[in-house]
Amino acid sequence: xxxxxxxxxxxxxxxxxxxxxxxxxxxxxxxxxxxxxxxxxxxxxxxxxxxxxxxxxxxxxxxxxxxxxxxxxxxxxxxxxxxxxxxxxxxxxxxxxxxxxxxxxxxxxxxxxxxxxxxxxxxxxxxxxxxxxxxxxxxxxxxxxxxxxxxxxxxxxxxxxxxxxxxxxxxxxxxxxxxxxxxxxxxxxxxxxxxxxxxxxxxxxxxxxxxxxxxxxxxxxxxxxxxxxxxxxxxxxxxxxxxxxxxxxxxxxxxxxxxxxxxxxxxxxxxxxxxxxxxxxxxxxxxxxxxxxxxxxxxxxxxxxxxxxxxxxxxxxxxxxxxxxxxxxxxxxxxxxxxxxx
Numbered sequence: 001x002x003x004x005x006x007x008x009x010x011x012x013x014x015x016x017x018x019x020x021x022x023x024x025x026x027x028x029x030x031x032x033x034x035x036x037x038x039x040x041x042x043x044x045x046x047x048x049x050x051x052x053x054x055x056x057x058x059x060x061x062x063x064x065x066x067x068x069x070x071x072x073x074x075x076x077x078x079x080x081x082x083x084x085x086x087x088x089x090x091x092x093x094x095x096x097x098x099x100x101x102x103x104x105x106x107x108x109x110x111x112x113x114x115x116x117x118x119x120x121x122x123x124x125x126x127x128x129x130x131x132x133x134x135x136x137x138x139x140x141x142x143x144x145x146x147x148x149x150x151x152x153x154x155x156x157x158x159x160x161x162x163x164x165x166x167x168x169x170x171x172x173x174x175x176x177x178x179x180x181x182x183x184x185x186x187x188x189x190x191x192x193x194x195x196x197x198x199x200x201x202x203x204x205x206x207x208x209x210x211x212x213x214x215x216x217x218x219x220x221x222x223x224x225x226x227x228x229x230x231x232x233x234x235x236x237x238x239x240x241x242x243x244x245x246x247x248x249x250x251x252x253x254x255x256x257x258x259x260x261x262x263x264x265x266x267x268x269x270x271x272x273x274x275x276x277x278x279x280x281x282x283x284x285x286x287x288x289x290x291x292x293x294x295x296x297x298x299x300x301x302x303x304x305x306x307x308x309x310x311x312x313x314x315x316x317x318x319x320x321x322x323x324x325x326x327x328x329x330x331x332x333x334x335x336x337x338x339x340x341x342x
Contacts, residue, residue, distance in 0.1 A: 047077040049299050050100040051109045051292065054136070054182075055087035055214070058241050059268040060288050061111075064135070066340035067292030068109065073340075075300050080105065087214040087242075088179065090117045097121040101128060107299035109292075111136035115183040119143075131302040135295040136288075137184035145302045148294045148312040150286045152184050155316040156191020156239070159263045160199060162282040162318050163235050166261045170202035173235030174226060176219065176243050177211045188239040188265060188284075206230050212243040219246025227254055234260060241266035244283075248274050267319070267333045278321050287315045289335045 051068045053061040065081050072079035080100075084092040093113045098121060100108055108125055110132060112118035119141045125132050132144045139147075163173060175192060178185035189208075196203050207230055212219030219238075223246050227233075236251075238244040244264030248271065251257040257279040264271060265284045274280045291314045298308045319329055 047075075047107070047300060047303060048080060048103075048105040049077050049107045049109060049296050050080045050082065050103075050105045051295065052093065052096050052100070052111065053081075053083040054093070054111045054113050056083050056085055058087075058266075060241050060266055060286075062337055062341060063288035063335055064111070064292035064295075066335065066337045067289035067294075068296045069292075069340045070289075071293040071296035071300075075297065077106075077296065077300055079296060083111075084113070087113060087182075090114050090181075094118065094121050097125065101125050101130060104128075105130060106303050107131040107133065109133045109135055109295035109299055112139050112183070113137075114181040115140045117181070131299055133295045133299045133302070135291050137182060138187070139183070142310075146298045146308050146310055146312060148291060148298060148314055149184065150291070150316045151313050152187035152316075153191040153194075155265065155284045155286070156188035156193075157195035157198070158191075158316065158318040159188070159237050159239075159265065159282065159284045160192045160195025162284075162320070163237055163261060163263045164196065164199035164203055166263075166281040167203060167235045169200060171234035172204050172206050172230070172232060173237070174205065174207040174210075174230055174233050175237045175239075176223060176226060176247055177209070178240045178243050179211055179214050185239045192237050192239070203235065206233060212238070212246055214242065216242045216245045216249070219243040220249045221246075223247040223250035224253070227251070227256065236260055236262045238262075238264045241268055241271070244271055244280075248279065251279070272324070272333050275319065275321055275324055281320065283319045285317055285319045285329075285332050287332060289337075290314050 053064060055061055068079050082096055090113050101124060108130055115138055119139060122132050123143050126143050134144050134147045136149050177189055210222055210226060212222045219242050227250055238247045261281050263282040264280055267283055267285050271283060275283055294312055294314055301308050323329055
């Protein structure tokens, strides 16, 4: 995907913010959404915005749902939330997209399960005049209105920097991947590999080709296998909520939690508690609430013919036990979901 000049600016701003954070500083305040101010000023005649996540189980998606509902309420638009329960049901997600096309919704905000399989449904929607905003994970086409997501490559690099730091720049490490076809986690994994190389030759990656799968249980099983096979590792990275939780359980079961340096991705209550207890050395944290809100606001702006950026970076920071109690960080770790998910 070729970024626009505005996109380059967004990414540069996110990178600068992350570097200023230094892996441990304050996250950058949320930037305004292009078109959002104008959209908020004009009441909407009950536009119908379909929001389709990869899954509906993980806390990450509930945060996106809450953000989408906030934007819908403020703009007077109806947000229709529907998606597969598990994050490997490509067929069902395609059927959901096709159903909303048939219902002639005004816009679709989609987190594609597969960067290739969802291309044709998205092209069909756009051809029928339905605005499509892609969130969270990329798509192998530019035939959409906007892509609003984390800079996942940067997120992976932040994780590598943190892991190398807590490992003292040396030792054996492994990465448990998520699932094939997921563009967002593939970018995180790539960023992690690049970041470890940039950290120097001291960290030896002994395993980078194993997948945890889309559930915490499958990740737990894969994690146990890896810990058995590579009993002398001193560092671990996982690229999403379910793999991080599965690995945490495996480390706890093996009595190695807190003894092996562990950096994960995303925040949920068990992961935040483990960070507090120093069983996790760092969590690369996105802003899914802002992602969901941005997706709906951009969709409404696009429907009205207002200009929007092709790429919007919704932010990513490294949270550590030392920084987790900073007010800005606490807001990311504990968003007020109950206010919107009633």
